[in-house]
Amino acid sequence: MVQRNLVLVVHGIGEQAAGQTIDALVGGAIRELGLPGPVESRTEMIAEVTSDARRLRLFPCPIRQTVLPAGRHGFTKDQQVLAGEVCWSDLSPAPRGAIATGFDLLRTVLTLGYLALDNVSQSHEPAHRWIRALVHVFVWIFYALIAPMNALLLMGSILMLTDSFIIPLGPETLHGATLMAILGAVAVVGHLAWRSRLRRPESSYLERCFMSGFGALGAATLVAGLVVRMSLPDVPELAVIDMNNPQAYVPALPREPPFWLEWLRRASCNSVELSACWDPAYQDIAALLWAFTMLMALTWLVAVAVLLAIFMMSAITDVGLWRTAALAGVPLVVILAIQLASDLPKLVLLLALLAVAGAAFARWVARQGGEALGRMTRLFGRRARIYLPICNAMLFLWMLISAAIWSIFAELIKKIDSPKGGQTLLGQLYSDYSGLATSTMSYIVFGLAGLIVAGVVPLLIRQRRKEALALDPESWLDVWCGRVILNPVLNLLLMLLVLWIAFGGALQAVRTAFDVLGVNYRPWNSDTLIGGLIRFHDQVAAYNPMAIALVGMAGIAAYRAADFVSAALGVARDISIYSARTLAYSPDTPGGRSAYAVRERIKARFRSVRDHLARQYPHDRLIVIAHSQGTVIAAQCLQEAGPGDTPIFLVTMGSPLTHIYGQYFARGFDMADLPPQLERWINIYRCDDFVGTDVTLEGGAVMNHRVAPGGHTGYWTDRHVWQAVRDVLAGRMS
DSSP, rough: EEEEEEEEOOOOOOOOTTHHHHHHHHHHHHHTTOSSSOOOEEEEEEOOOOOOOOSOOOOEEEEEEEEOOTTTOSSSSSSEEEEEEEEGGGSSSOOHHHHHHHHHHHHHHHHHHHHHHHHHHHSSSOOHHHHHHHHEEEEEEEIIIIIIHHHHHHHHHHTTTTHHHHHHSTTBBBBBHHHHHHHHHHHHHHHHHHIIIITTTOHHHHHHHOOOOOOOOHHHHHHHHHHHHHHSSSOOOOOOEEEOOOOOOEOOOOOOOOOHHHHHHHHHHHOOOSSSSSHHHHHHHHHHHHHHHHHHHHHHHHHHHHHHHHHHHHHHHHOOOOHHHHHHHHHHHHHHHHOOOOSSSHHHHHHHHHHHHHHHHHHHHHHHHHHHHHHHHHHSSOEEEEOHHHHHHHHHHHHHHHHHHHHHHHHHHHHHGGGGSOOOOHHHHHHHHHHHHHTTTTHHHHHHHHHHHHHHHHHHHHHHHHGGGGGGGTTTHHHHHSSSSTHHHHHHHHHHHHHHHHHHHHHHHHHHHHHHTOOOOOOTTTTTTTHHHHHHHHHTTHHHHHHHHHHHHHHHHHHTTTTHHHHHHHHHHHHTTTOOOSSSSOSSSOOOOOOOOHHHHHHHHHHHHHHHHHHHHHHOEEEEEETTTTHHHHHHHHHOOOOOSSOEEEEESOIIIIIIIIISSSGGGGOSSSOOTTEEEEEETTTTTSSSOOOTTTTOSSSSEEEOOOSSSSSGGGGGHHHHHHHHTTOOOO
């Protein structure tokens, strides 16, 4: 008597080579199940279902086959096992090299926008329509404006190297405005080539927005360069020579430029300490770059304003108008009071008053007992809407990473420029704008340091009390310290961090506006509000060199550890691509054309592996074993399979299915309709797993097993997992 088992293995997030997971499964089975062997091993290539009629897209399917004799672990029949692995990590390949890793890091930050879009439209608690609109606007600003602007700046920087190595810029060679027009033309051609050759129905919303914004900005740059170029004479005017007095030479007067170009030149020279604007060969390209930089600054201010509007509307919706005013007003008053404290005694007195107020609040919480703590937990704790923290993270991480990359690039330019003593175009422009581009670097570094210090607290509590984690999902311990991802304390601090950086950016914008408008603010009395704020801004900005040095050191460390950074990015990349959509609106919109292209490919691979193995191996039951993100894939695929005759057993480990996906994206991950042939679902989770926990479904359809601490990895070699596998293979229902 033989029982035939078909086993599907679905790996989790991270860099997984084909066969790595199933080999870990086999290795554990040899030790824990006592497999006598031999284990047959092979890899077959399976074709994906694709609309391309000419080319096949193949992916590997590692297969292992063996027999477990009867009499072991209570088995009454020989257990024939054919196991196949569902590989999908190649759909989000890791970059190779430091430069590719840097770009992949920025792309991963951008893909967080997909999670915000999904959460605002698919959570249990529907967000207000204005909030949904603002979240879409915020993500669009990043996809279609901020990212393409940085790409255009990078292309322009590379193109400006022509002044150093190919053709010197000047009125008689290559005009700066012509170079800008060439840059715009290259961007337009790239956009048209993408539209005609590379765009596919499965192209992501990020790709579509980026290329559209890139083409539009390129067209604007092309037009601006041509307009400036046509406003200038092609050749210098002839000199005036008096024939009666040949020794008298009167140089030609240059033709006056249009008033708007003259204003642009003056504004660029007044706003920052430009050196390029004083060079006749560079002044027009410097003016155009200044205008582009001001447009980028305005875009950033709009993004921050949209984020603040989301925060205010969300807070009013959650806690009401007066509590929102208190939450936003009290920290603002404290920050302003600290900044305006003119001397040390006043600052000490202010801090003492804050300490007294904090002690009084703590005493009130102690008198209220668990009720007050419960209210605070419900207010700041685990909620169904996380679009605001995600948008905060996008803004902060992009500012930090892009500033670091541009700082490192500026240092490389200095190395290239050193033989000419800083006289090349690119060297002068980076010298002019490096201070403006990194004017808030000290704010970013100080804020990041505060976030790290505050984030250590829940980590220490988790470490000391990890045995008590995952007992009560509603307890203060699980809400405040149970998760590192989406932790309410860090989410609140992240919002304060964004406000802090926005404060520094707003002050820098005010100073730049004063410079452009010719307002002489320096002699103002420092005791006034604006004077005190600018004085405080100058004090913080004085640490910019130190902050830039720290960011540079971090960038060098990341450069040397590019492979490690790439592997760490794989976790975030695998999560974000699963929510990547093709169009702006949600794919669950009735009659809409938007789709989760990568998600559908992954699920199609699961079905292809199952059907491929089922055709060559008739089986009595199907066993699916999955870890982490693979549990989400497996559960959705089994749910969509529909009724059948073959019994199904599901073993999940470290699953984020219900407490992350089911909570924050409920409409897309509703597990209410499970297939009737699913006889048993065993979920195993460690109490200190920061990703996976229990899977909670109506009717108690899942048997949850909480095991000893061990983190999120290593489930495949955990003996608690193998006990569950033995239960499934033996058919025991305990």
